[in-house]
Amino acid sequence: MESKNIFLSGDEAVAHGVRLSRPHVIAAYPITPQTITVERLSEMVEAGELNAEYMHVESEHSAISATMGASAVGARTFTASSSQGLLYMTEGLHYASGGRYPIVMMNANRSVALPWSIYGDQRDSLSLLDSGWIQVYVEDAQEALDMTIQAFKIAEHADVLTPMMVNLDGFILTHTYEIVSVPAQEDVDAFLPPFETPNKMCFENPKNMAFSSQPDDNTEFKYQQNVGVLNSIEVLKQVNDEYAEKFGRDYFGMVEEYRCEDAEAVLVTLGSVTGTTRVVVDKMRAEGKKVGLLKIRYMRPFPEKEIMDLVSRVKNIGVIDKDISFGYEGTVYTNVNSAIAKTGLSIFTKNYVGGLGGRDITKAEIEEMFNELLTGKLKKEGEHVEFFNLKVSTDE
Amino acid sequence: MKEIRWHGRGGQGGFTASRLLGIAAGMFGGKHALAFPSFGPERRGAPVLAFTKIDDTKIHDRSEVQESDYVVIMDETLINPGIVKGIREGATVLVNTSDVSRYKELEQFNTVQIDATSIALEVLGHPITNTAMYGALVAESGLVSKEAAIESIRYEMKPSLVDKNIEIINRAFEQIKGN
Numbered sequence: 001m002e003s004k005n006i007f008l009s010g011d012e013a014v015a016h017g018v019r020l021s022r023p024h025v026i027a028a029y030p031i032t033p034q035t036i037t038v039e040r041l042s043e044m045v046e047a048g049e050l051n052a053e054y055m056h057v058e059s060e061h062s063a064i065s066a067t068m069g070a071s072a073v074g075a076r077t078f079t080a081s082s083s084q085g086l087l088y089m090t091e092g093l094h095y096a097s098g099g100r101y102p103i104v105m106m107n108a109n110r111s112v113a114l115p116w117s118i119y120g121d122q123r124d125s126l127s128l129l130d131s132g133w134i135q136v137y138v139e140d141a142q143e144a145l146d147m148t149i150q151a152f153k154i155a156e157h158a159d160v161l162t163p164m165m166v167n168l169d170g171f172i173l174t175h176t177y178e179i180v181s182v183p184a185q186e187d188v189d190a191f192l193p194p195f196e197t198p199n200k201m202c203f204e205n206p207k208n209m210a211f212s213s214q215p216d217d218n219t220e221f222k223y224q225q226n227v228g229v230l231n232s233i234e235v236l237k238q239v240n241d242e243y244a245e246k247f248g249r250d251y252f253g254m255v256e257e258y259r260c261e262d263a264e265a266v267l268v269t270l271g272s273v274t275g276t277t278r279v280v281v282d283k284m285r286a287e288g289k290k291v292g293l294l295k296i297r298y299m300r301p302f303p304e305k306e307i308m309d310l311v312s313r314v315k316n317i318g319v320i321d322k323d324i325s326f327g328y329e330g331t332v333y334t335n336v337n338s339a340i341a342k343t344g345l346s347i348f349t350k351n352y353v354g355g356l357g358g359r360d361i362t363k364a365e366i367e368e369m370f371n372e373l374l375t376g377k378l379k380k381e382g383e384h385v386e387f388f389n390l391k392v393s394t395d396e
Numbered sequence: 397m398k399e400i401r402w403h404g405r406g407g408q409g410g411f412t413a414s415r416l417l418g419i420a421a422g423m424f425g426g427k428h429a430l431a432f433p434s435f436g437p438e439r440r441g442a443p444v445l446a447f448t449k450i451d452d453t454k455i456h457d458r459s460e461v462q463e464s465d466y467v468v469i470m471d472e473t474l475i476n477p478g479i480v481k482g483i484r485e486g487a488t489v490l491v492n493t494s495d496v497s498r499y500k501e502l503e504q505f506n507t508v509q510i511d512a513t514s515i516a517l518e519v520l521g522h523p524i525t526n527t528a529m530y531g532a533l534v535a536e537s538g539l540v541s542k543e544a545a546i547e548s549i550r551y552e553m554k555p556s557l558v559d560k561n562i563e564i565i566n567r568a569f570e571q572i573k574g575n
Binding site: 005006007058119120172174175176177178179218272273275276278279358360361362363 | 415419422423427429430431432435436437451455456457458459460462513
């Protein structure tokens with residue numbers, strides 16, 4: 001059987017990725033803009049195209065709890081959420097990572113209340129970087145499908161055993177239809193073998209799971225949890241390379257550099273704005289301006305080495321954040337700066353906060369960012385963090 | 397890249413039309429396409445927008461459509477002075493009407509009229525005008541071939557609706573090409 005090109009939305013692409021990964025248990029509660037994913041999965045189970053238990057749970061908190069229980073007995077598990085739903089899961093997110101349950105979740109990136117907003121930004125998942133989950137962000141529907149399949153392989157690896165969140169921008173990706181190559185089942189089966197947990201809850205080999213700790217041993221658990229996520233750095237690269245070889249699509253692991261060779265200014269992007277930034281880079285390169293982009297794919301583990309390598313070559317770096325950590329700066333920017341500081345190099349950085357609550361990020365705005373970065377000087381003294389395209393005056 | 401903006405009311409099938417064009421271009425036309433609705437809640441009867449982007453190469457640009465090359469107005473009651481915003485100079489505007497000349501605000505563009513409601517009523521018995529407008533756009537623009545448009549109907553629509561909607565495409569072609 002061959003792969004098929006189908007016109008799918010990002011939500012549907014994830015559903016196909018899940019179907020091809022043959023999970024045993026899916027537990028999810030619908031929320032805009034994730035809804036279509038769980039609707040399709042429920043239809044697939046109903047139609048017999050997917051042999052899984054679909055649990056219609058009463059809340060997101062129950063969804064994460066049910067997937068943990070299923071994972072404990074060795075089931076491959078999937079859940080999906082967004083925004084308020086994801087936040088309602090928060091207690092369970094820490095529980096799942098601490099329990100080393102390799103659950104895969106799709107998160108449709110959406111703003112968080114108040115003010116209430118169903119539109120996209122990345123404040124939901126970025127506020128959960130410390131929850132112990134591996135976090136990947138995708139650029140289009142194809143990458144959403146591909147990373148859903150890869151996520152099971154990364155999360156379930158014996159050296160990792162950590163849950164993984166696949167993030168795609170609400171509406172911009174979840175609700176946009178495009179051609180997606182859907183692999184054949186037998187090819188995915190060959191790539192992704194059935195899940196074998198080393199920590200199975202069973203009668204044959206009874207053990208205590210999800211237990212309490214004492215001050216004497218808690219640090220060691222947390223140390224091992226950290227090692228698990230760090231181990232995923234090598235694993236996700238191997239999985240990326242194996243996937244590229246088998247399916248012909250290479251995402252280059254932790255980050256993708258685009259036209260950064262000899263670049264004087266580089267913008268760091270996360271998610272769908274990467275595509276728009278590629279178009280701007282091509283336009284400005286054609287005009288002889290030395291600009292490039294760094295697409296961060298994984299926020300946890302963080303691409304520290306890749307950023308340190310970049311700043312040995314590039315002196316002016318901007319970061320687009322669809323997020324703000326109030327009272328400081330965008331969270332992606334904080335993480336990038338932390339990596340830069342370890343090089344001891346003096347680098348010009350600037351944070352562009354935008355795209356909040358679904359606001360468009362235009363090509364003209366991205367070009368303006370590059371033009372400021374190329375000067376290596378802040379256009380407004382002391383303003384390292386700018387809310388761009390702000391409609392209220394900041395001069396008063 | 398060609399950018400198409402669809403105007404309809406919730407329930408009239410504007411987003412379906414935008415996807416049919418994307419399917420025709422992407423699955424049966426050897427091109428790349430994106431199709432998306434105006435993001436947000438969907439309400440029956442409320443004005444809604446949908447968009448299709450078509451190009452020969454992969455479409456990376458995920459920003460909103462700023463200037464459309466083609467605008468399809470499925471319901472003429474949606475025409476107001478503000479509708480001209482975001483239409484490229486020299487663009488083509490297709491209107492479901494029996495007399496487009498009454499809309500002075502559209503005179504600056506290449507306007508095309510089609511009585512899609514009559515076609516839909518005659519063939520379907522319901523005023524669902526999306527495929528008639530889709531056929532008219534394809535006939536007028538050549539963005540995809542007529543064959544690709546028909547394939548998109550066969551691929552996407554329920555089997556019971558396929559034949560009638562292909563007939564609608566044929567009738568829309570006759571009206572546009574016959575004009």
